[in-house]
Amino acid sequence: MNVSSINNNKYLKSNSIECKQNFKGGSFLDIATKGLQMCDKYPMIGVAVTDSVATDVPRTIFDLVKTGVPAAMETMRREFSGLFVNCLMPSFVVLGVVKLLNNLTIAKTFKGVDMSSSWADSASIDKFVAFFKESIDHTSDVTTKGEIKTYFNKILTSLNGRDGDKWVRFSDVIDNQRLDSITETLTNLVFNAGSDRKTRNTILSGVAGAITDLTHAGEILSFDNLNHKQFGSNISELLRDSVDVASKFMNKSVRTDLGNFSAQAKKLINQKSLLGLGIIIPLAMSVQSINRAITRHKYKQKGAPIYKDFGKENTYQEMNSAQKAGFFSKKLLAAGAMVSLALLSMMKKPSLSMFQFKGMFPTLDQCRWIATATFVSRIFASEDPNELRESTVRDMASFAGLYFLGDYAGKAAASLIEKVKPDVKLLNRLGDSGKSASSFTKAIDWVKNTTLKSFDEVLPKDKNMRSICQLVSLGFSIISLGVLLPAYNRRVTEKKVALQKQLEAEKQQNLNSQSKRFIIELQNEPVLGDDGVYSIVAQDCFK
Numbered sequence: 178m179n180v181s182s183i184n185n186n187k188y189l190k191s192n193s194i195e196c197k198q199n200f201k202g203g204s205f206l207d208i209a210t211k212g213l214q215m216c217d218k219y220p221m222i223g224v225a226v227t228d229s230v231a232t233d234v235p236r237t238i239f240d241l242v243k244t245g246v247p248a249a250m251e252t253m254r255r256e257f258s259g260l261f262v263n264c265l266m267p268s269f270v271v272l273g274v275v276k277l278l279n280n281l282t283i284a285k286t287f288k289g290v291d292m293s294s295s296w297a298d299s300a301s302i303d304k305f306v307a308f309f310k311e312s313i314d315h316t317s318d319v320t321t322k323g324e325i326k327t328y329f330n331k332i333l334t335s336l337n338g339r340d341g342d343k344w345v346r347f348s349d350v351i352d353n354q355r356l357d358s359i360t361e362t363l364t365n366l367v368f369n370a371g372s373d374r375k376t377r378n379t380i381l382s383g384v385a386g387a388i389t390d391l392t393h394a395g396e397i398l399s400f401d402n403l404n405h406k407q408f409g410s411n412i413s414e415l416l417r418d419s420v421d422v423a424s425k426f427m428n429k430s431v432r433t434d435l436g437n438f439s440a441q442a443k444k445l446i447n448q449k450s451l452l453g454l455g456i457i458i459p460l461a462m463s464v465q466s467i468n469r470a471i472t473r474h475k476y477k478q479k480g481a482p483i484y485k486d487f488g489k490e491n492t493y494q495e496m497n498s499a500q501k502a503g504f505f506s507k508k509l510l511a512a513g514a515m516v517s518l519a520l521l522s523m524m525k526k527p528s529l530s531m532f533q534f535k536g537m538f539p540t541l542d543q544c545r546w547i548a549t550a551t552f553v554s555r556i557f558a559s560e561d562p563n564e565l566r567e568s569t570v571r572d573m574a575s576f577a578g579l580y581f582l583g584d585y586a587g588k589a590a591a592s593l594i595e596k597v598k599p600d601v602k603l604l605n606r607l608g609d610s611g612k613s614a615s616s617f618t619k620a621i622d623w624v625k626n627t628t629l630k631s632f633d634e635v636l637p638k639d640k641n642m643r644s645i646c647q648l649v650s651l652g653f654s655i656i657s658l659g660v661l662l663p664a665y666n667r668r669v670t671e672k673k674v675a676l677q678k679q680l681e682a683e684k685q686q687n688l689n690s691q692s693k694r695f696i697i698e699l700q701n702e703p704v705l706g707d708d709g710v711y712s713i714v715a716q717d718c719f720k
Contacts, residue, residue: 243664270457476488604629
């Protein structure tokens with residue numbers, strides 16, 4: 178069977194047919210499901226749409242209506258540049274970095290091997306090399322189709338996936354005929370290296386969809402049949418990387434020195450990831466300073482454009498040395514709170530694997546680190562206490578909403594749906610808290626070990642229910658982060674500004690009263706006249 182035969186394979190074709198049949202309706206929920214599935218399939222599109230709809234656009238509109246053009250323009254630059262630099266740019270930077278590193282490292286030892294377009298992480302390299310070692314025929318020095326097919330067979334038959342509350346052994350669900358068809362297709366991809374990327378991606382997507390249709394498990398995987406230690410990739414990433422690394426096994430020098438290849442490949446992965454983040458994080462941290470410099474240049478005015486009179490009158494006041502020292506201490510406290518929130522959200526010890534790229538879109542852990550650096554830099558770029566408070570509240574809430582609270586809203590909707598409709602399965606549960614566990618233990622288990630199934634994992638009849646969960650999550654982010662949060666921040670700032678103006682007015686009034694009394698007292702002082710007699714000269718100096 179050649180590569181193009183995937184289009185005629187009844188097992189791999191059934192996935193797309195079933196989906197098309199499911200979406201013949203034209204209701205709002207059907208249309209929303211199609212759009213959300215697209216976002217789920219292409220993470221870059223998903224994060225761009227979600228971030229734009231939930232925060233970037235509503236915050237810009239709010240500042241335009243509530244505060245004015247200067248605030249809206251700076252908000253727009255801040256929010257959209259954050260999306261681009263934090264989420265969309267990193268992997269393109271890494272692609273440029275690894276092109277150079279590949280030629281300086283692994284290509285020197287293994288001629289013709291190009292790892293610059295590979296997204297496999299260290300754990301995947303170890304696993305694939307181990308499976309290939311088990312598949313290799315040591316009497317031959319050329320990699321054959323039989324070896325590669327055995328390699329894919331070992332991968333798939335060793336896999337387990339989480340479906341709801343149970344682990345599913347792929348070998349128990351995928352029969353031999355289907356397994357042979359899938360491994361043949363993947364093998365042909367390796368031996369047809371000249372096929373264009375679009376065709377390869379289409380085929381891999383079809384295979385991943387077919388496997389997920391059979392197992393209903395594609396996001397949480399394990400090769401460990403005893404303790405079920407979770408593998409770090411989903412089924413789509415696993416297939417993509419297993420094919421990519423298998424193509425390297427075709428190189429004779431790699432085949433004969435797998436240990437060295439594995440070591441150098443993992444070294445390259447760490448180098449490209451750390452160097453890439455080393456470039457992107459300082460860039461992300463500089464964006465708000467550049468943004469503020471643009472505002473300052475345009476309006477010839479220092480300070481934050483969070484006030485209604487910004488651009489109309491210059492009310493910015495320079496701090497003295499003592500005020501600057503106190504203000505900097507407040508920045509340190511705010512930055513510490515931001516970092517603490519980020520570490521808490523990860524719920525695990527930092528490790529080198531957290532920094533490794535696994536695709537064109539940064540991993541959730543990488544996004545957290547980049548976002549933390551970005552938000553801390555915004556704290557230190559604040560120019561007065563009001564801006565510091567707004568930045569701290571806004572960005573800590575944004576971090577919480579984007580990286581776990583929005584997810585909790587979606588999971589809560591799924592939990593409610595499953596309770597009302599027991600035949601609908603929308604969640605994967607890894608926890609082991611039993612019915613006798615305390616409410617606190619169950620809550621922690623729900624937070625840490627419960628995840629929404631992907632659209633591919635749920636049954637066709639449940640896809641619209643899965644869309645409702647996603648819409649709840651998106652709605653929560655829009656209302657909390659895009660509407661309520663900026664409204665709260667601006668209301669507090671306006672109250673503080675009004676109070677400050679009132680205090681200044683009262684202070685000025687007191688000064689005027691004191692001056693008035695002083696002048697009157699002077700005018701009523703006894704005066705020695707020409708005749709040597711003291712007299713009182715009362716004058717109304719304020720007529």
